[in-house]
Amino acid sequence: MKLKNKTMQKLLNKEESPALIMVLLIMILVTAVNSTFVRPDNLLDILRTTSYNLLIAAPLTCLMVCGEMDLCFGSVVSLAGITCGWLLQMEVPIPFAILGALACGFAIGMLKAVLLCNVGLPGFITTLGIQYALSGLILLLTGGQCINYFPESFKALGQRGPLPKLYWTIIVALVITIVFHFILSKTRLGRSFYAIGGNRETAKLAGINIGKVSMISHVMVSVCAALVGVFKAARFNSAQPNAGSGTELLLMCGVIIGGTGIAGGKGTVIGTLLGCFLMAEIDNGLILTRVSSYWNNLIFGVILILALALDLYRQKKIASAKE
Amino acid sequence: MKPILEMKHVTKRFPGVLALDNVSFSLKQGEFLGICGENGAGKSTLMKILSGSYPYGSYEGELHIDGKPVKMDSISTAQALGIEMAYQELNVMLDATVAENLMVGNLPGGKYIVDFKKLYNMTREFLDKVSVDLDPAQILRSVTNSGQIQLISILRAIIKKPRILVLDEPTTALTGNEVKQVFAILEQLRKEGVSILYISHKLDEVFELCDSVLVLRDGKSVAFHLINEVSQNQLIEEMVGRNLENQYRHKNVSTDEVVLSVKKLHIPNPNISTKNIIDELSFEVHRGEVFGLGGLVGAGRSEVLGAIFGQLTNGVKKIIEIEGQEIQITKPADAVAAGLAFLTEERRSSGLVINMNIRENISLASLKKLKGYPAINERKETKETGRFYEKLRIKAPSQETRVGNLSGGNQQKVVLAKWLMTECKVLFLDEPTKGIDVGAKREFYDIIDELTQKGMAVVLVSSDMPEFISLCDRCIVLADGKAQAELAGDEITQVNIIKEVV
Ligand SMILES: Nc1ncnc2c1ncn2[C@@H]1O[C@H](COP(=O)(O)OP(=O)(O)OP(=O)(O)O)[C@@H](O)[C@H]1O
Numbered sequence: 041m042k043l044k045n046k047t048m049q050k051l052l053n054k055e056e057s058p059a060l061i062m063v064l065l066i067m068i069l070v071t072a073v074n075s076t077f078v079r080p081d082n083l084l085d086i087l088r089t090t091s092y093n094l095l096i097a098a099p100l101t102c103l104m105v106c107g108e109m110d111l112c113f114g115s116v117v118s119l120a121g122i123t124c125g126w127l128l129q130m131e132v133p134i135p136f137a138i139l140g141a142l143a144c145g146f147a148i149g150m151l152k153a154v155l156l157c158n159v160g161l162p163g164f165i166t167t168l169g170i171q172y173a174l175s176g177l178i179l180l181l182t183g184g185q186c187i188n189y190f191p192e193s194f195k196a197l198g199q200r201g202p203l204p205k206l207y208w209t210i211i212v213a214l215v216i217t218i219v220f221h222f223i224l225s226k227t228r229l230g231r232s233f234y235a236i237g238g239n240r241e242t243a244k245l246a247g248i249n250i251g252k253v254s255m256i257s258h259v260m261v262s263v264c265a266a267l268v269g270v271f272k273a274a275r276f277n278s279a280q281p282n283a284g285s286g287t288e289l290l291l292m293c294g295v296i297i298g299g300t301g302i303a304g305g306k307g308t309v310i311g312t313l314l315g316c317f318l319m320a321e322i323d324n325g326l327i328l329t330r331v332s333s334y335w336n337n338l339i340f341g342v343i344l345i346l347a348l349a350l351d352l353y354r355q356k357k358i359a360s361a362k363e
Numbered sequence: 364m365k366p367i368l369e370m371k372h373v374t375k376r377f378p379g380v381l382a383l384d385n386v387s388f389s390l391k392q393g394e395f396l397g398i399c400g401e402n403g404a405g406k407s408t409l410m411k412i413l414s415g416s417y418p419y420g421s422y423e424g425e426l427h428i429d430g431k432p433v434k435m436d437s438i439s440t441a442q443a444l445g446i447e448m449a450y451q452e453l454n455v456m457l458d459a460t461v462a463e464n465l466m467v468g469n470l471p472g473g474k475y476i477v478d479f480k481k482l483y484n485m486t487r488e489f490l491d492k493v494s495v496d497l498d499p500a501q502i503l504r505s506v507t508n509s510g511q512i513q514l515i516s517i518l519r520a521i522i523k524k525p526r527i528l529v530l531d532e533p534t535t536a537l538t539g540n541e542v543k544q545v546f547a548i549l550e551q552l553r554k555e556g557v558s559i560l561y562i563s564h565k566l567d568e569v570f571e572l573c574d575s576v577l578v579l580r581d582g583k584s585v586a587f588h589l590i591n592e593v594s595q596n597q598l599i600e601e602m603v604g605r606n607l608e609n610q611y612r613h614k615n616v617s618t619d620e621v622v623l624s625v626k627k628l629h630i631p632n633p634n635i636s637t638k639n640i641i642d643e644l645s646f647e648v649h650r651g652e653v654f655g656l657g658g659l660v661g662a663g664r665s666e667v668l669g670a671i672f673g674q675l676t677n678g679v680k681k682i683i684e685i686e687g688q689e690i691q692i693t694k695p696a697d698a699v700a701a702g703l704a705f706l707t708e709e710r711r712s713s714g715l716v717i718n719m720n721i722r723e724n725i726s727l728a729s730l731k732k733l734k735g736y737p738a739i740n741e742r743k744e745t746k747e748t749g750r751f752y753e754k755l756r757i758k759a760p761s762q763e764t765r766v767g768n769l770s771g772g773n774q775q776k777v778v779l780a781k782w783l784m785t786e787c788k789v790l791f792l793d794e795p796t797k798g799i800d801v802g803a804k805r806e807f808y809d810i811i812d813e814l815t816q817k818g819m820a821v822v823l824v825s826s827d828m829p830e831f832i833s834l835c836d837r838c839i840v841l842a843d844g845k846a847q848a849e850l851a852g853d854e855i856t857q858v859n860i861i862k863e864v865v
């Protein structure tokens with residue numbers, strides 16, 4: 041009894057627990073209907089979907105912990121994919137084409153950071169503005185056309201892996217997740233993110249260079265978004281002008297389901313991992329249970345609200361817990 | 364006489380903390396009861412139960428008003444019974460007027476419309492009655508003076524004409540004269556038969572004001588005395604559970620070497636363009652010295668610190684030299700890089716990160732020192748923060764406790780620990796011992812001695828006169844934007860300081 045209480049208490053104290061509970065719940069529900077769900081190859085499929093989201097959501101967690109806002113990484117995904125595609129068509133060697141795409145992400149990240157952190161424009165509207173501007177720019181540059189047919193070895197990035205079904209994307213995403221988990225939980229930079237998001241004034245007086253730290257968070261997200269652009273181009277053998285559009289709010293939801301607050305100061309990368317896995321799990325589960333995909337948005341919305349409600353319940357429970 | 368209030372066998376638990384353990388006491392009409400105890404003893408918690416902040420059901424025990432049991436299920440229930448509380452953590456509406464702040468909850472007028480004329484008139488009448496000089500229509504944000512803001516939060520409770528008034532450390536931001544003013548108002552209430560529960564770490568005040576005193580320690584009530592049957596020393600011993608050695612004496616270890624030199628500091632007044640907060644102020648601080656900025660609340664002492672540190676920038680002009688070298692400080696990060704550190708007056712808004720735990724808060728300004736590569740060296744961190752955690756007796760289940768769950772005084776200790784750990788060249792302290800108990804104050808003074816012996820300099824602002832006088836090696840007294848006098852050693856006395864400001 042005592043032990044059970046202790047573990048309950050531990051679970052209550054973790055902000056990731058609502059996401060974890062829901063991941064397990066859906067796993068049980070779907071498996072009850074269709075047991076192929078928990079087969080390794082299906083789980084790897086889910087992980088593959090997760091990894092595209094996770095690559096951005098992991099640095100996005102840091103950015104949101106820092107109390108910043110970014111609504112333009114989707115268009116960075118598209119633009120980086122296109123850039124990479126062009127470079128490949130000009131027969132630039134693959135590593136340089138990828139570097140070019142990343143540089144493009146870096147540049148946009150810097151631009152965004154300067155506008156927000158140096159000029160002091162408000163994050164929500166400014167990044168939304170950048171998103172519109174970039175998607176317009178992409179349409180102008182490409183005329184709305186995809187860039188297709190890449191070299192085999194480039195395609196392998198998105199379509200193969202060291203083992204069948206264990207795609208390179210999954211491996212890279214997991215490595216990046218671990219890196220950001222490490223940054224956020226163990227390093228001085230991570231501590232600064234929490235401090236700035238938690239109390240800007242306190243952080244400032246402690247000598248933390250707020251401008252620089254928030255800048256880093258913005259650049260990290262954009263560079264990772266560019267990487268996703270490259271992977272998507274490789275996977276579909278096609279760089280599409282709308283490869284990343286509409287993912288901004290979705291990913292933010294994933295991060296929030298994982299326990300990160302919109303106001304900053306709290307959140308973990310592990311939570312985000314769970315949140316992203318949950319989203320992919322829902323997609324996959326709907327297919328396996330043969331529920332019409334029209335249900336998708338409805339269910340996703342309900343889950344998002346449920347996660348927030350669970351988190352509120354958890355916090356109330358902590359506040360009023362007796363012994 | 365029958366008691367008007369009885370609290371019986373009250374027990375309150377937080378996760379991992381027994382905040383109150385079977386506490387009982389009673390209060391008569393017109394009685395002023397002091398409540399004393401170390402930081403985290405449970406004083407605020409006990410009073411929050413009375414005021415309905417912790418509603419019936421979240422604790423065990425009973426409350427009787429006029430001999431009848433009551434279920435205090437919300438703040439409004441308590442207010443309906445005539446119980447008002449001024450909380451330890453000031454929570455005023457900065458963007459509302461003085462009048463709105465005072466009358467919030469019962470603004471005059473119809474259901475939807477506020478009758479501002481009536482509001483201002485009523486407020487002015489009240490302010491005149493208690494002879495407080497404030498403009499009812501003034502927006503609170505433009506009242507830069509933290510003492511007046513604290514005064515407003517006290518008046519806000521008094522204006523509702525309570526039968527039982529709870530004051531939780533009401534004088535932490537007030538200086539001598541303002542305290543006198545508040546006491547005069549309270550004496551008036553005594554004549555009207557109001558009962559008061561008075562929490563304070565300033566024992567002088569308790570002895571001056573109260574008829575009796577209740578001592579809490581670790582959530583238990585350990586003693587109750589009529590005030591004329593107990594001595595300060597006995598009270599302290601009961602509070603801390605150990606004997607504090609006699610009077611603290613600060614050792615003057617200041618040298619001739621100038622470590623910080625401030626020249627031609629100029630701070631304009633943001634509200635009145637013709638009047639400056641500080642005019643051409645210059646001073647020097649020596650290695651190992653405790654240098655005081657004296658003066659009344661509102662003399663610009665905090666502003667001087669903020670302006671030097673780069674927190675306050677609007678229109679500020681200054682020349683700052685550190686160890687003889689001129690440096691540009693445009694933002695706090697510059698000051699920190701140059702070896703300065705600044706403990707501000709407001710722990711909630713600029714001292715703590717509420718969501719972080721004790722360890723992370725203490726180490727926040729010293730992370731450079733703890734650099735393992737590439738991660739923070741957590742073992743070293745825990746060890747170094749632990750030293751202050753223990754020395755200052757921060758009361759919590761462990762260093763991993765979220766600071767939001769600490770009592771007010773323990774939060775202040777965390778902020779103190781953060782700055783003491785930085786081992787900077789010059790440490791700015793603005794009201795460092797606000798809300799801290801006597802025992803921890805002593806430990807803090809010891810740490811200051813230890814650090815000044817190592818060569819650190821301190822610039823001190825403190826409204827706690829005895830503290831200011833005993834700590835300072837040298838001080839200047841600010842009034843009307845200028846240094847009116849410089850005092851050193853034995854010249855620093857209450858009389859001499861007051862003489863300069865009036
Ligand atoms: N919300 C909370 N969650 C967990 N613990 C709490 C909470 N509020 C108070 N405590 C704990 O309860 C104990 C009593 O706190 P309380 O605020 O009553 O102390 P206090 O006597 O008012 O101290 P101080 O002089 O520092 O104001 C402390 O150990 C504190 O850590």
Ligand SMILES: [Mg+2]
Pocket residue numbers: 406407408451531770771772
């Ligand atoms: Mg208290």
